[in-house]
Amino acid sequence: MSMRIYLSKDLREANSICADDNRKMLAENGVLLLNLMGSPGSGKTSLLEHTLPKLPDSCRVAVIEGDIYTAKDSERLSSCCSQVTQINTEGECHLEAGAVGYLLQEQGMLASDLVVIENVGNLVCPAEFDLGEDVKVAQLSVTEGDDKPAKYPLLFREAHCVLITKLDLLPYCNFDLQGVIRDLQTINPELKIVPISVKTGEGSEVWVEWLLEQIKAKS
């Protein structure tokens, strides 16, 4: 049995047009736009707190923090990034391209080398909305269970990189790491997969190196 999908074709089309505009602006200015997605509590803000200080000083970074309510994540990031902008969606479960395009222009983000969007914590809806990003990075924490790639395939199929986070908790969880890596490779053979713990630092070098390659390729 299936249910109807109520989001209209027109709405998706309007988003796609804004996403194309974003792509054009980003290409003209040599800015890499990264869309970071994952469940609530998969560790997106912690990843950014860990990653941003490891980028070279010459790399200009801006962050767009997407949350339904509160500026908690922006406050956490303000110590490691000079340009953090909060979008509160006030109930909406994902970000859309129009709001991102507005911030890129109005907040002077096109002078950056890297703009990171931390999307709303949600494994479903954000993946459906093209923001004009160059790379989609998906997070899956080992505490969420190893069935998630099969149950939420869209995000993992569309991602360029999947970070399997909270690796330090693996000994306490019933999570088949090799099985998940195989599942992800089946869904998306081109995928970069990095098991990582920001607590122990495991996997951190591989992730930062991959990120720097993406920034360099766009500059």
Add this chain to the structure above:
Amino acid sequence: MSMRIYLSKDLREANSICADDNRKMLAENGVLLLNLMGSPGSGKTSLLEHTLPKLPDSCRVAVIEGDIYTAKDSERLSSCCSQVTQINTEGECHLEAGAVGYLLQEQGMLASDLVVIENVGNLVCPAEFDLGEDVKVAQLSVTEGDDKPAKYPLLFREAHCVLITKLDLLPYCNFDLQGVIRDLQTINPELKIVPISVKTGEGSEVWVEWLLEQIKAKS
């Protein structure tokens, strides 16, 4: 800055009408409808695997499993519940009242004492859709972080019971349990709050007792 909410008033109204129909059917038949919600991987299916065998044999239970894709959760539950029905939403991020009403009638669920809906793993959208349920139970696992009640207030404000799950992982997580309980009580003073681990059994008795009270009150 805020974004527009595109879901139309009409759509919400249509859902509310179906939810009222469900409430009427459930009242006439003395069936308790429980809507279980939480993030992907917060342990909803594990909770049901743990809980259903603890209910008395005389208690007739049916489960509606909401997933975007796959019947993995239904397969897991089939050994502990004789009536499990899967809804695959095929992309949609929440269940709606019309589909639930259809199953209640067509699958003979109105002969049950308890119908449990395991909603799609999502901390945002399911809370916005009234299914006609008697009780909303929200899960928050300690691995998700203690900032979640403030960041996703709607679900916790509307819930009758919040289960703080994966309590066995508390020693390995930076999670302020007492702070979260205080936050939840502030958002919703009437809330039943049960810290629980289905691995160790901690909190299980309190939860099952509460559930049996709800079933009894409706019968």
